[in-house]
Amino acid sequence: MHVSEMAENLKSSEIIKIANQIKEKIKEGKKIHNLTIGDFDPKIFSLPEEFKEEIINAYQKKETNYPPPEGVRELREEISKFLKKKENLEYSPEDIIISGGGRPLIYATYLTTIDKNDKVIYSVPSWNNNHYCHLSGASSTIIKTKPENNFMPTAEEIHANIKGAVLIALCSPLNPTGTIFENEQLKKICDVILEENKKRSTNEKPICLLYDQIYWQLVYEKNKNPNPVSLRPEMKEYTIFIDGMTKAFAATGVRVGWAFGPKKVMNKMKSILSHVGAWAPKAEQIAAANYFKREKNVDQFLNSFKEEIYYRLERFYEGFNDLKKKGYNVDVIQPQASIYLTVKIDLEGQGKLKTNKDVNDYLLEEANIALIPFYCFGAEDSPWYRLSIGTVKKEEIKTILGNLENALKKLK
Numbered sequence: 001m002h003v004s005e006m007a008e009n010l011k012s013s014e015i016i017k018i019a020n021q022i023k024e025k026i027k028e029g030k031k032i033h034n035l036t037i038g039d040f041d042p043k044i045f046s047l048p049e050e051f052k053e054e055i056i057n058a059y060q061k062k063e064t065n066y067p068p069p070e071g072v073r074e075l076r077e078e079i080s081k082f083l084k085k086k087e088n089l090e091y092s093p094e095d096i097i098i099s100g101g102g103r104p105l106i107y108a109t110y111l112t113t114i115d116k117n118d119k120v121i122y123s124v125p126s127w128n129n130n131h132y133c134h135l136s137g138a139s140s141t142i143i144k145t146k147p148e149n150n151f152m153p154t155a156e157e158i159h160a161n162i163k164g165a166v167l168i169a170l171c172s173p174l175n176p177t178g179t180i181f182e183n184e185q186l187k188k189i190c191d192v193i194l195e196e197n198k199k200r201s202t203n204e205k206p207i208c209l210l211y212d213q214i215y216w217q218l219v220y221e222k223n224k225n226p227n228p229v230s231l232r233p234e235m236k237e238y239t240i241f242i243d244g245m246t247k248a249f250a251a252t253g254v255r256v257g258w259a260f261g262p263k264k265v266m267n268k269m270k271s272i273l274s275h276v277g278a279w280a281p282k283a284e285q286i287a288a289a290n291y292f293k294r295e296k297n298v299d300q301f302l303n304s305f306k307e308e309i310y311y312r313l314e315r316f317y318e319g320f321n322d323l324k325k326k327g328y329n330v331d332v333i334q335p336q337a338s339i340y341l342t343v344k345i346d347l348e349g350q351g352k353l354k355t356n357k358d359v360n361d362y363l364l365e366e367a368n369i370a371l372i373p374f375y376c377f378g379a380e381d382s383p384w385y386r387l388s389i390g391t392v393k394k395e396e397i398k399t400i401l402g403n404l405e406n407a408l409k410k411l412k
């Protein structure tokens, strides 16, 4: 059966392949410590109780017809206030659209800004930009980032590639690394974009910035996730923010995301998404609006949620540092945000372990630990891995680190 070229050539997710491998092991009766998924085990990290109550209330009040295509006004108003309060960003409800999570909004950003073969710049490791380029027919220019830059692209790297590009896709906090931009790093990138746009004629498309900040509320310690518009207000004209309830409120299955940005882009994205029908359910939208009104509950939830996540990230961080001190060829980056830790396990060339995939298979077999190698995020030949704590119980951490040490010892 012939299908479209686009559908035929759509790559399946590397992460799903690893998930299937894990399922097989579990079927064989093994206890696998699954540190792969960008999701939460709801028994460990559950939705805020008050948000759940509001969802049930909304269904009981029969809020089950179509929502408006741009999203329920009440929720857009609450988001507008929330952005002002937490990030000092001025976006009116008219500049905000709601959708069924962040993904449809990222896709709509690509469709709104890209014509076939238009150039998109993104860095690796990063999440899913390869798929969005494929879906939208974009041609991609990929920047391979370095650990010393927090795995973020630099202004110099972007400057060297900016000619002809119409979209730059950035993400901070970054999936898969859990790192964030430093203010200066991002400021310089904004300057490169603004300078390029000044050079373009009014007949040309400007270069836009897709700024995915879906993890921004999960930032730890004294860190603060910077945003392009606060750093450089002129960036407001070119920046499309992606955001939502998904990660910050352990609401991956609830499906409420939002984008905000220039009016024309938002209007077009709204039209595209209304044809796709990618709305967030109306009851969830009303519930989210009512939940945001319970400001104290929101702050309390975020504080304790972050504490629980950070506790786990810190224990793994310390554990990897201990292994490093003991002489194992591992490394780790200080956690800054999100639910991910970036760890290095450099075993290639030890015995039969020739590639990251071999190392990953070895850890699964010998330590019952599943991680995601960075090649799944487009960074080929990288010895770095994403470790997610979304399904980890506190009391499990010691066992996981012990298993890892035993597996490493066997290779010495």
Ligand SMILES: Cc1ncc(COP(=O)(O)O)c(C=O)c1O
Residues within 6 Å of the ligand: 038, 100, 101, 102, 103, 104, 127, 171, 174, 175, 212, 214, 244, 246, 252, 256, 257
């Ligand atoms: C960086 C990033 N952006 C956006 C999303 C989209 O999230 P959702 O569509 O579940 O809201 C994810 C999900 O994993 C993500 O990691």
